[in-house]
Amino acid sequence: MTPPWHLHVFLLITGLYVVVVCLIGLLSYKKTKDEAGFLVAGRSLGPIVGGATLMANQVSAGTTIGVVGFHYFSGISFLWSWVSVWVGWLIAAIFVAPKMRGMAGITLPDYFETRFDSRPLRAMSAILILVAYAVMISAQYQAGGVLFSLITGISYAKAVVLVAATVALYTVLGGMYSNAYVGVLKAVLLIAAYALAVPFLLRSVGGFHSLGYALHAIDTRLTGSWFSVRYLFAISLAVGLGLASAPYEISAFYSLSSKRIARLAIGYSFVFQAFIAVGVLIFGLSARKLVPFLSDPDMATPVLGMNILPVWTGMLVLLAVVVTFTRTGGALLLTTSSAMSHDIYVKFFRPLAREKEKVLAGRISVLCFGAIPALIALRRMNLVNFVVIFASQLLVSFFFAPVVIGLNWKRATRNGAIASMLGGGATCLIWNRLAHPYFLGVDPVEAGLIVSVLFLIMFSLFDKPSPERCLQIFFAPDRRSGAIEGKVGRTGE
């Protein structure tokens, strides 16, 4: 339990943070008069704010709580899963972001309808986003609930409700603008927290050298290979490839001001993540040395923040974690609500709705879909990172092939995409149910991805080609960066 005055400090700075994000929401409110303003920040984000937004989407409670927990119980080898993030960003920068920004849509389902001329595809992808992201948002709420209840002593249920209300409040006010600027705040806080805490922790454990010996002494696998290359590859596949086709990252690509800015923003995003990768590693390893017998590895970050680090540094770390799950929760919530309001309500029921009505639908969706994950989070799930990984696996199996291949292979067709999404998603789910970890020597995400790619290619080749009007926007000659957005840039679809 935290000493009372620590608790007061934490409550003070957390309250200050809530006030700041609500102010950001209020200031952004004026800019969100139309749907593009609310859901993709009017396509106005620059490279640094955009980079912070991309990073803030990706670095969730799964990172600051979950990955620290992974390093705590498994040592350094999980570090190599970041390689998949490098690959994922590269795929996004080369094959996805410029074309998506060129299309200038609002949501990922927009892409499916535009590229494959299919409303059923829009509906399918929107429904999957609703389901998978509800699970991922609940993981953020769960992490927040655990942390708040641990620090403040309030019940877990109350803590979850508090977190969910904060996330919904600033998202409903400022939409993507709020998310972008809170993303910058998150980047600054995370880097500051790790920059202050990591040197202290390294000194506390006697330096990197001594830390190595200590971990080696506890378990030789902590400094060697806990996870097999096989397992790391499977996790990496879900995280890295998922990043290139994640609906919230696609929405962030739409929010950037040009294709050139999209590439730069990805670079900045990676730089932010590079700091965080080192920070969470040192946190996990140091915690294993300093408090080696935690019953729940997810408690490593909270325990370091409350009991090991100096008070102000510890409070900064805890605040950064709070920001992490509230901001990622906000991005996920915005994507989920846009799937509901933009892709289902507006496109299927109110196609002639005015901009004001669309924005209102978006705000109401935020409130509704902020409540559902909170209910899921009240039933505690497994380790946060496992939950996030499972949802990522499902999304990769569903979206990766139709997005990445569909954007870059003219011959991909509507039926191919439908078969790919259904086949990949179903395979991943069935594989998960059949056996763990490797039914027939294959991980669920690998099985889903293989089936998804094969189905896309096979069904497309047996299908008639997509109409030329669907291809033009994605395969027009790229005279120079910014050529396409010059035509469709800020006009949306």
Next chain:
Amino acid sequence: MRFFVRPAIIFVLLVVTARWASSATSGVPISSVQIYIELQSGASAIVQERYSDVRGSAFDKFQCLTDSSAQIQDISISQNGADLDFSTSAIGPWAFFTLKTPVGMNFSSSEYIIQYRMQLYDQDSNIPIVMPTHPITSDQEWGTKATIHLHLPDEYGRGEVRLPQMERMGTPTDLIGNFPALPSIVRFRFPSGAHFADGHRKSNSEVTSFLGTQFYTFLLLQVLWVIFYFVWARVSAGGRL
């Protein structure tokens, strides 16, 4: 494709260099051994103290040592009754020290005795914590000495340890949670690739730490990725190198 070639070449070179470095010392007889001892202490240590009231009834009081830190002190290492030289490179709740043989000699199968004293300190004030008095009756020091018997080498070259012969004045039932005086973890580390003078070989995988190798390789690759990414982004946007 050129974007991928250069990082790949650098990575291969790194792997080859690391492999060469790890095998370069192979065959060198062992002349020193690094020893690591860790006290099983930390944030969750709780001590149960037993007191008696004025009427003689026993009652328990629990003391949480959350804010305490442990230190190993007064280390001595002996072989056949004679003290050996060693150097200490880190000390705290753990001790990490290097034991060297006299010039011209190498380690051989023998028994070494390591003794140390453990003291708890308040983390804020750095004042030594006086440990429970009951049933301790003498000088109120806690776990005054631990003795480790070390046999070098066993067939894996790890050293055989008989753990531990504590000259402890309390009883285990006085403690709940982690027992701060026990050296629960003792490991030995030998120069990479070396072997014992009497022919025993060690197992590299048992005693080699890959922490630094992995960490610095990762950092290097991460920096390379950033550099090449921005070069690519600039070139692809029509700029020059």
